[in-house]
Amino acid sequence: MAELMAAGEEPEILFWVGCAGSYDERAQKITRDICKILHHVGIKYAVLGTEESCTGDPAKRAGNEFLFQMQAMTNIEVLNAYHIKKIVTGCPHCFNTIKNEYPGLGGSYEVIHHTQLIQDLINEGKLKAEGGESFKGKKITFHDPCYLGRGNGVYEAPRKALEVLDAQLVEMKRCKSNGLCCGAGGAQMFKEPEKGKKDVNVERIEEALETNPQVIAAGCPFCMTMLSDGVKLKDKEQEVKVLDIAEITARANGL
């Protein structure tokens, strides 16, 4: 972003990568695929690079409002300095925080999740599913991220991105507004679960496997971790792939 600014240019959209997308090896792949999609359709985008920092979401959900607002205000200062108007992100937690919780602290932007961007691009005819891997007839089930679905009412965008593949979309018993959490939200990602009968991600993966999918589609780097761990635990890595909507889209287009 700093380079673009120095060249006197402004991006159409800022890609907010997020901590998982930046550091987590599995999520980095999703990050690169989102970039490939943006590049493929010729959108002028920028990233903050090392100027980006945690949105403060895990601090806020853990109850540390101080740390959250410190992070938020620092980020808002950077975003406002670059005159950012539109943001796309691959993380529903970043999406929710910047979209809903930043405006009250002085940061108002149009914020979309990458599945919404993909939906828009499909609707505009700029993105198809051709020239790459065929998902035709494959059984795909989508796991709704809480902060995208229930948190912000986005249920259709990720499904639209899958419909275009001509795949066989199967819904889990608990889906959309009734979707079951992967177990990572509310700062659970960073701690051991309390004692109980089983882990939340195991409960979820059992439900996902009931649909006999070839692909479990995700839209959140934390869900990705939880679901991948679940598939590994059930020893189903060969039969079932856990892929982000961005990865599926990139593959379908041979990017």
Next chain:
Amino acid sequence: MVAQIIFLVITLAAIVLFTINLRKIIRNIRLGKSADRNDQPQKRLMTMLRVAFGQSKMVVRPIPAFLHFFVYIGFVIINIEVVEIMIDGIFGTHRIFHGLSGLYDFLIASFEILAFTVWVACVIFLIRRNVMKLKRFSGVEMTSWPKSDANYILITEILLMSAFLMMNAADLKLQVLGAAHYTTAGAFPISQYLINLLPASEGALIAIERGCWWFHIIGILAFLNYLPYSKHFHILFAFPNTYFSNLEPKGEFTNMASVTNEVKAMLDPSFVPAEADPGKFGAKDATDLSWVNLMNAYTCTECGRCTDSCPANITGKLLSPRKIMMDTRDRITEIGKNIDKNGPDHQDGKSLLDDYITREEIWACTSCNACVQACPVNIDPLQIIMELRRFAVMEESQAPGSINTMLGNIENNQAPWKYSPADRFNWAEEG
């Protein structure tokens, strides 16, 4: 004349007693912190009409939705009959509205059909709770009182409806006999089948008709006064509770204004906060919560849809959103009783956090909003959990060790993991 006086005294006493108890509950709710829920009145009204009047969130589970709909509609419509009962009771008349003839027949017929459907629905509800023992109605918080409470309500409703139908049956038989004062009026599609169960003598019939009439109205007045002690209070509070419910996206958590001032002062030394907020951060006790949280607690009817959809509870953790609501209600009620007994400044040394809700419960929450989504009357247990976490973290620095590590990482290297900020852009070079 004596009957009229007795009726008037009982009615007035019931209304006065109910008002006193209702005011106590409202006083308790007002012990909560302020929260602005007066914006967007039109949207609020629509939410109330849709969710409370329209029962829109019940349809997710069709069987109880169907049964509950009859009890709800029955309750609302049959109460029109109470107007006639009141007038008859006060003025010593009998079926004062019978002059409406055709319309009266229609009304009485619909009351009868609804009374019957309420009766059937309540019997099925009792079976679901006590014979089928649905999982949703059990749990650590469902001790003997909450279970009895539910059964008392259902049995009372069955008795009230039975009395109403028996009263009509006796009335109809008296009408056929041509008894004095029993003018021919009304249509009785259900109670006509009960006639054969009744004795033939006019005296006995009058005794049954009058007995059921008194039982029905005293029952209603007693039930009204049972509400403030019961989960059944939702029949009243569902309406304000949905009206004042959160209209923002569920993912959005409030930004604490008191923190904003401090953070601004920290980032910019020249910033002078408008006013210092002496209150504590987050909630330790029920009075630290907002009045909306407390109203939520009094509205909860313990149906358990929240707990049934909670990922933590499903996987055997201690957390149950229904328990959060019941604990909050029980605690604020206890505080209210303390005030009544010992004055407003009394401290009993107890608090919502630790004495009612444990740390293990609040830290098991994934903040997924399933409980909020599931509640048919828009109760928000998540907000209470978050307020308790805020207190534990900001006032006490008492978070699980791994949470503290995560917070430390954000503070030191702006990411929840221990990576260097300088490496944040490395993803672009690999792969």
